[in-house]
Amino acid sequence: QVQLQESGPGLVKPSETLSLTCSVSGGSISSKYWSWIRQPPGKGLEWIGYIYYSGTTKYNPSLKSRVSISVDTSNNQFSLKLTSVTAADTAVYYCARLVGPDWFGPWGQGTLVTVSS
Amino acid sequence: QSVLTQPPSVSAAPGQKVTISCSGSSSNIGNSYVSWYQQLPGTAPKLLIYENVMRPSGIPDRFSGSKSGTSATLGITGLQTGDEADYYCGTWDNSLSAWVFGGGTKLTVL
Numbered sequence: 001q002v003q004l005q006e007s008g009p010g011l012v013k014p015s016e017t018l019s020l021t022c023s024v025s026g027g028s029i030s031s032k033y034w035s036w037i038r039q040p041p042g043k044g045l046e047w048i049g050y051i052y053y054s055g056t057t058k059y060n061p062s063l064k065s066r067v068s069i070s071v072d073t074s075n076n077q078f079s080l081k082l083t084s085v086t087a088a089d090t091a092v093y094y095c096a097r098l099v100g101p102d103w104f105g106p107w108g109q110g111t112l113v114t115v116s117s
Numbered sequence: 118q119s120v121l122t123q124p125p126s127v128s129a130a131p132g133q134k135v136t137i138s139c140s141g142s143s144s145n146i147g148n149s150y151v152s153w154y155q156q157l158p159g160t161a162p163k164l165l166i167y168e169n170v171m172r173p174s175g176i177p178d179r180f181s182g183s184k185s186g187t188s189a190t191l192g193i194t195g196l197q198t199g200d201e202a203d204y205y206c207g208t209w210d211n212s213l214s215a216w217v218f219g220g221g222t223k224l225t226v227l
Contacts, residue, residue: 035216044119044205044219044220044221045154045162045205045207045218045221046218047207047215047216047217047218050216058214061213061214061215062215094162100150101209102150102167102168103150103152103164103167103207104152104154104164105163105164105167105173106163106164107162107163107164109160109161110161
């Protein structure tokens with residue numbers, strides 16, 4: 001059974017870069033799509049982007065200029081970088097497998113990232 | 118303002134049935150599969166329905182999905198207090214070239 005686990009700093013300063021990694025266990029990262037989704041406190045879900053195991057990416061146009069997603073097949077991980085963060089980027093960040101790409105599952109447990117000086 | 122429109126909240130008594138609507142357009146629901154996610158308090162979302170009507174293994178048949186035109190509906194029968202959660206619909210939007218979610222619906226089992 002595939003499981004995902006996010007890791008990375010819980011606090012990032014304004015204007016700096018948010019970096020998170022998602023470790024995939026119980027299955028290979030190959031031949032699948034992988035995605036990042038975030039949820040500001042008390043608000044709904046926002047899709048950030050996805051990456052295919054080969055490296056092909058697709059980003060949310062609203063974040064495209066600041067987002068980069070990469071994959072490390074040798075370590076069964078994929079990563080998120082979000083540059084020039086502001087308080088509006090404070091959220092719980094989830095990684096998830098994207099199947100199809102028509103649906104998300106499973107999801108990681110999520111990690112709260114706070115942007116504050 | 119979400120691209121997909123859901124009611125902010127619904128409620129019903131234990132044992133009763135409830136439906137949650139998700140309204141979109143021809144650029145999203147009208148031309149893509151819809152999926153539904155359940156988010157219990159303090160936890161990550163979990164896939165409930167995929168490809169409009171399909172249930173992943175382990176999801177009870179009390180949960181059902183349907184789609185007609187540019188709208189989709191999640192149905193839950195035999196409500197239990199453990200069903201209290203936020204429910205989100207999601208799909209791909211061809212015009213935005215992005216995955217979009219509804220704003221979420223909070224289910225209260227009275």
